[in-house]
Amino acid sequence: MTPPSSPDQLMQRCHALAGYTLGQLAQELACKVPANLKREKGWTGQLLEQALGASAGSKAEPDFPELGIELKTLPINRQGKPLESTYVCVAPLTGSSHQSWSESWVCRKLSHVLWLPVLAERDIPVAERVIGTGFLWQPTSAEQKLLQQDWEELMDLIALGGIDRIRGAHGQVLQLRPKAANSKALTLAVGSDGEPIQTLPRGFYLKAHFTQQLLSKAFG
DNA sequence: ATTTGATCATGT
């Protein structure tokens, strides 16, 4: 699939997918459907990237670089609520102590997002999960403010050696959680006395309650 | 070794 040349074209492609099951789409794209996502956790996201013409591969770029738009699949239950938090990006644990919010990866990644809900309760076989109606989102000033507040608080803690006191419960809408191959993977960070320490790599995630609000706004 | 795509699975 060639990259979409405009947001309109992207959304037309996106809306054409609504109602399809993952199995139907996979068949059109000649992809095999895994029995479950225990191993291929990113399978759904990669299938939809391919279907919409996102630039392949895992570059540190938006999925649609020409449009500056990021694609996020959003697993939802039968009530339309998010089943999971949404991963945003890795958290820089060193060397970013005086980065501003507007320069941050979180802000840039979330500046323009195509949310694509997928009915994905665990008791539904992967092939039978249904693609929903995608919608474009740009944070309102109120949403920006919430995100910025959480980001600044978390980044301060990271810079001041508080990373080992941060848990998922920190933040109203944005949280910091492990993002690693396993609990033994380590990366460099700042310790409580400013010394270098080894700690788990972390990522920023949007809490499910926040994405639920986005769904409510988009669909009532 | 890191970033992309995330979901799994346990603890509360």
Next chain:
DNA sequence: ACATGATCAAAT
């Protein structure tokens, strides 16, 4: 029931 902490695979 739900969120937090743990984990998996592909691409680079």
